[in-house]
Amino acid sequence: VSTQSTGSSGINAEYGWKEHKHAETGKIYFYNSDTKESTWTEPEDFTKIKEEIKKLEEKEAQADNSEKEDEEKDTEKKEESEGEEIVYETKEDAKNAFKQLLKDKSVPSTATWEHAMKQISTDKRYNAIPKLNEKKQA
Numbered sequence: 001v002s003t004q005s006t007g008s009s010g011i012n013a014e015y016g017w018k019e020h021k022h023a024e025t026g027k028i029y030f031y032n033s034d035t036k037e038s039t040w041t042e043p044e045d046f047t048k049i050k051e052e053i054k055k056l057e058e059k060e061a062q063a064d065n066s067e068k069e070d071e072e073k074d075t076e077k078k079e080e081s082e083g084e085e086i087v088y089e090t091k092e093d094a095k096n097a098f099k100q101l102l103k104d105k106s107v108p109s110t111a112t113w114e115h116a117m118k119q120i121s122t123d124k125r126y127n128a129i130p131k132l133n134e135k136k137q138a
Contacts, residue, residue: 028040085127102120
């Protein structure tokens, strides 16, 4: 009798069960290569494994969705920080905003300018002080 394996043929390989489709009737049956047993009804072990796989796939999908949502929020925050330029009333306000940026990004006073730039250049407060030498003095 000719048979063909279905798409879920490896689901329960640990227990030896595989799902097959009878070539002539098209009916699904299950065969255990370890015990040489076959059955028309789905074995309990096979069913349990399918349910566990389904739960894992659902958890992975939820985790993927959560990661995507986090990425979207990060993108929104970045777009907001890259959005409109802030206008400060006084030069002192601008200087304080720039200093606060350095504090918020935990830039140590011993950091090189290149390292500091990597941490702060995407924040809208970076432009609070327009001149590079004034930024370095802050």
